[in-house]
Amino acid sequence: MRILDAEQTRAALGYVAIADAVAEVLERRAAGKTTAPPRGVMELPEDATLLLMPATDGDIAVTKLVTVHPRNGSHGLPTIQGEMVILEAATGRRLALVDGGTVSARRTAAVSLLAARELAPRRDAPMLVIGAGTQARVHIEAFREGLGVSDVRIHSRTRSRAEELAEHARSLGMTARVVDDPAEGLDEVRLVVAATTSTEPVVPVGLADDTFVAAVGAYRSHMAELPGALLARSPVVVDTLEGAQEEAGDLIRAAGDGDFDWSRAMTLERVLQGERPRTGGVIVFKSVGQSLWDLAAGRVLAATVE
Numbered sequence: 001m002r003i004l005d006a007e008q009t010r011a012a013l014g015y016v017a018i019a020d021a022v023a024e025v026l027e028r029r030a031a032g033k034t035t036a037p038p039r040g041v042m043e044l045p046e047d048a049t050l051l052l053m054p055a056t057d058g059d060i061a062v063t064k065l066v067t068v069h070p071r072n073g074s075h076g077l078p079t080i081q082g083e084m085v086i087l088e089a090a091t092g093r094r095l096a097l098v099d100g101g102t103v104s105a106r107r108t109a110a111v112s113l114l115a116a117r118e119l120a121p122r123r124d125a126p127m128l129v130i131g132a133g134t135q136a137r138v139h140i141e142a143f144r145e146g147l148g149v150s151d152v153r154i155h156s157r158t159r160s161r162a163e164e165l166a167e168h169a170r171s172l173g174m175t176a177r178v179v180d181d182p183a184e185g186l187d188e189v190r191l192v193v194a195a196t197t198s199t200e201p202v203v204p205v206g207l208a209d210d211t212f213v214a215a216v217g218a219y220r221s222h223m224a225e226l227p228g229a230l231l232a233r234s235p236v237v238v239d240t241l242e243g244a245q246e247e248a249g250d251l252i253r254a255a256g257d258g259d260f261d262w263s264r265a266m267t268l269e270r271v272l273q274g275e276r277p278r279t280g281g282v283i284v285f286k287s288v289g290q291s292l293w294d295l296a297a298g299r300v301l302a303a304t305v306e
Contacts, residue, residue, distance in 0.1 A: 001094040001095060001096060001097060002095065002096040002097070002305040003096070003097045003098075004096060004097070004098040004099065004301075004305075005099060006099040006101065006102045008098075008099075009098045009099040009102040009103065009301070010099075010102050010106065012300065012301055012304040012305075013102070013103070013106045013107075013297055013300055013301065014145070014300075015106065015109060015110045015113055015138075015141065015142035015145045015146050016110075016113070016145060016146050017300050018106060018107050018110035018296055018297050018300055019110040019111070019113045019114040019117065019142075019146060021296035021297070021299045021300050022107070022110060022111055022114050022292075022293055022296040023114060023272055024296070024299070025057065025292050025293075025295055025296045025299070026268070026269045026272055026292070027272070028057050029269065029292065030269065030273065033057055033058055034055065034056065034057045034058075034292060034295065035055065035056050036054070036055040036056075036290060036291045036292045036295070037054060037055075037291075038242075039051055039052060039053040039290065039291055040052035040053075044067065044069075046069060046071050047070055047071060048067060048068060048069040048070070048071075049067065049068045049220075050065075050066075050067050051064070051065070051066050051067070051068065051082075052064075052065055053065075053066075053290070053291035053294055054291060055291035055292055055294060055295040055298075056089050056295070057089075057295060057299070058089055059088075059089055059299075060086055060087065060088060060089055060095070060295070060298055060299065060302050061086075061087050061088075061089045062084055062085065062086050062087075062291070062294050062295050062297075062298040063084065063085050064082060064083070064084040064085075064100045064103060064104070064291065064294045065082050065083055065084075065100060066080055066081065066082030066083075066100045066101065066104055067080070067081050067082060068080050068219075069081075070197050073133070078101060078134070079133065079134065080100075080101040080104050080105065080134065081100070081101050082099075082100025082101050082104070083097060083098070083099065083100045084097070084098050084099075084100045084103050084294060084297075084298065085097055086098065086298045086301055086302055086305075095302055095305055095306065096301055096302070096305045098301055101134075103294055103297045103298075103301075104289070104294075105134050105135065105138045106138055106142075106297065107293040107294060107296060107297040108135060108138070108216055108287065108289060108293070109135065109138040109139045109141065109142035110142060110146075110293075110296075110297075111239055111268070111287055111289075111293050112139060112142065112143075112193065112214040112216060112285065112287060113142045113143060113145075113146040113147065114268070115212075115214065115237060115239075115268055115271070115285040115287075116143065116146075116147060116191065116212055116214065116285070117146065117147070118268075118271050118272065119212055119237060119271065119276075119277070119283050119285065120147070120190070120191060120212035120283070121190070121210040121211075121212065121283070122190040122191075122210055122212075123147045123148065123149065123190075123191070124190075125151075125188060125189060125190035125191065126151040126152065126153060126185070126188050126189050126190070126191075127140075127143055127149045127151065127152045127153070127189065127190075127191040127192070127193065128152075128153045128154075128155070128179075128182060128186075128189045128191070128192045128193070129152055129153070129154050129155070129165075129192075129193045129195065130155050130156070130182050130192070130193065130194045130195065130196060130202050130203065130225070131155075131156055131193075131194065131195035131196040131217055132154060132156035132158060132161035132162045132164070132165045133161075133195060133196075135193075135195035135216055135217060136154070136156075136165055136193065136195045137165055137168060139193040139195060139214065139216070140152055140165070140168070140169050140172070140174070140193075141172065143191065143193075144169075144172050144173075144174060147191075149174070149191065150173070150174050150175060151174065151175045151176075152166075152169050152174055152175070152176045153176075153177055153178075153179045153184070153185065153189065154166050154169070154176065154177070154178050154179065155178070155179050155180070155181070155182040156178075159178060159180075162178040163178055166178050182202065182203070182204050183204040183206060186204060186206055186207055186208065187208065189207070189208075189211065190208065190210060190211050190212065191211070191212055192207065192211060192212070192213040192214070193213075193214045193216070194213065194214070194215045194216065194217055194218075194225040194226070195216050195217040196217040196218070196225055197217055197218065197219075197223055198217070198218065198223065198224065198225055199222055199223050199224060199249075200224060201224055201225060201226055201227035201228075201230075201250070202225050203215065203225055203226050203227060203230060205227050205229045205230050207230070207282045208282075209280060209281055209282060211282045211283070212282075212283050212285070213226070213230075213234075213282055213283065213284045213285065214285045214287065215250060215284065215285070215286050215287070216287045218248070218249045218250050219247055219248075219288050219289065220247060220249060221246070221247060221248075221249045221252050222249055223249040223250075224249045224250045224253050225250055226250035226251075226254070226284065226286070228253065228254040228257050228259030228260070229259065230282060230284070231250070231251065231254040231259050231260045231284065232254070232259040232260065233281045233282070234281040234282040234283065234284045235264070235266070235277030235278050235279075235280075235281055235282075235283050235284065236251070236260070236264055236265050236266070236277070236284045236286060237265070237266050237267070237268060237271060237277060237283070237284070237285045237286070238251075238265050238266070238267055238268070238285075238286045238287070238288075239267070239268050239285075239286070239287040239288065239289065239290065239293075240267060240268075240269075240288075240290050240292075241262075241265060241267055243288045243289065243290050244265065244286055244288055245262065246288075247288040248286050248288050250286060251265070251286060268285075
């Protein structure tokens with residue numbers, strides 16, 4: 001069995017490769033070839049969560065064990081830590097033990113990349129990233145790699161972290177600057193990523209109608225990055241309906257306030273099957289994650305280690 005640390009896991013997981021694998025896994029799911037039970041969730045101290053996420057497609061099986069500690073930044077520790085085991089489904093032979101935090105980060109950004117490839121009306125305009133943590137970083141990398149985005153504006157409540165992320169974007173060959181107000185320059189922005197754990201909306205309402213928004217940070221029912229006024233006028237695509245109804249605090253709150261109806265939500269799987277949300281308005285993609293995305297990353301990794 002191969003054991004890959006965070007750096008080795010990162011090197012084996014290109015964003016485009018994962019995005020393509022997610023599309024393949026969803027095809028296999030539609031054909032009844034995958035199994036992904038609801039993820040196990042256990043609350044931990046300090047507003048933290050332990051997640052257990054298994055999945056299989058009959059060829060391989062994966063189990064990811066991760067912890068999410070939103071307050072770890074103040075302790076100098078990563079927010080997400082964990083491991084993922086990849087095994088041969090028919091025999092149980094362990095193929096690899098890889099860094100689960102790296103898998104979580106990169107597959108989340110790759111799912112957003114896949115959604116943007118399918119849904120974003122424009123890819124030739126600047127990108128706005130709200131947040132300056134791991135997900136903000138990997139989304140910049142993924143959109144640079146998969147969409148060719150070259151200009152990014154970054155907003156974070158901690159300016160020093162935003163400046164560090166802007167420097168990383170510049171190291172990728174991008175133009176990057178920090179903005180004090182996320183509403184600054186919205187007439188130019190056409191791609192938005194929200195990657196925070198905010199309990200109040202952070203995405204500006206006044207986005208142009210041909211803007212694509214990936215909201216990935218609010219992963220618990222009391223969190224919300226998307227304002228109800230934006231959801232009221234926007235087509236909404238979710239990574240999975242069951243996950244969104246359980247954990248997407250933005251949509252749960254908006255539904256309770258009458259700004260959103262779950263009947264309007266379309267899944268990414270349906271989009272890949274050729275359906276499209278109604279035209280007009282900002283296109284919102286809401287992702288809370290599920291083990292099928294880990295399975296997709298596992299397929300990429302299994303091809304690397306064998």
